[in-house]
Amino acid sequence: MAWRQGPQGQTPDLNIGERWSRGAIIERAVHASPRQPQREPEHSTRPEPPEVWCAEVFDIIEWRRFETVVEALFAQAGFETRSQPCGADGGIDIWLHSKNRGGAAVSIVQCKHWTVWKVGVKPVRELRGVMAAHGIARGQFVATSRYTADARAFAKDNGIMLHDTYSLLALIGSRDPKQQQELLRVALYGEYWRPTCASCGLKLVERTAHESGKPFWGCRSYPKCKTMMPMRRDPTDAASGAAGTRA
Numbered sequence: 726m727a728w729r730q731g732p733q734g735q736t737p738d739l740n741i742g743e744r745w746s747r748g749a750i751i752e753r754a755v756h757a758s759p760r761q762p763q764r765e766p767e768h769s770t771r772p773e774p775p776e777v778w779c780a781e782v783f784d785i786i787e788w789r790r791f792e793t794v795v796e797a798l799f800a801q802a803g804f805e806t807r808s809q810p811c812g813a814d815g816g817i818d819i820w821l822h823s824k825n826r827g828g829a830a831v832s833i834v835q836c837k838h839w840t841v842w843k844v845g846v847k848p849v850r851e852l853r854g855v856m857a858a859h860g861i862a863r864g865q866f867v868a869t870s871r872y873t874a875d876a877r878a879f880a881k882d883n884g885i886m887l888h889d890t891y892s893l894l895a896l897i898g899s900r901d902p903k904q905q906q907e908l909l910r911v912a913l914y915g916e917y918w919r920p921t922c923a924s925c926g927l928k929l930v931e932r933t934a935h936e937s938g939k940p941f942w943g944c945r946s947y948p949k950c951k952t953m954m955p956m957r958r959d960p961t962d963a964a965s966g967a968a969g970t971r972a
């Protein structure tokens with residue numbers, strides 16, 4: 726993906742009622758004026774988003790925005806990237822194609838926006854299975870959590886590179902300042918905190934449970950789509966609420 730420069734000073738809106746591909750979000754975020762802060766409503770208690778890359782950025786973004794940042798990161802590294810549409814995961818979140826090898830697929834990426842667990846060997850084995858099914862020798866497992874010793878050993882023997890929050894931050898830190906800013910804009914553009922429905926790709930909306938009165942995230946196309954996601958006390962925590970739905 727090329728980092729095309731768009732007209733400066735425009736403020737493209739992300740309508741949350743529409744499906745946005747990761748590529749479209751990357752394009753729009755990069756085209757937005759540098760460091761264009763998203764105005765929060767007056768009553769919002771959400772903290773100001775960080776101005777530089779740090780672990781907190783991965784904590785406050787929702788799961789699909791995490792995948793978008795990962796895709797942008799690989800695009801910066803020179804790969805042609807291809808996203809999987811929502812609901813069509815199949816164990817692959819991003820395809821990486823080599824520009825030097827005639828656009829051939831060279832690696833597949835699985836992303837897990839998990840904040841609590843250590844990634845065990847099982848999902849890494851599953852990625853190996855998907856790689857074998859597609860005849861791809863290299864895989865990338867990208868998570869916001871650490872990995873068990875078993876997972877690390879298996880990955881090492883099977884052509885899989887493991888990334889966690891800290892290796893991602895190191896990778897981002899190795900990019901030039903302009904690239905780092907572009908990635909930060911991709912992370913924090915629009916409603917970065919509002920989770921996306923894993924089934925239909927729409928942004929979720931706040932709803933209230935009839936009986937308990939507790940708030941939760943629900944799909945705007947309910948009752949057609951019944952996706953639900955727990956909500957913590959503050960929408961900032963939405964990202965971690967997404968963890969369980971993508972296991």
Ligand SMILES: [Zn+2]
Nearest residue numbers: 922925944950
């Ligand atoms: Zn849905």
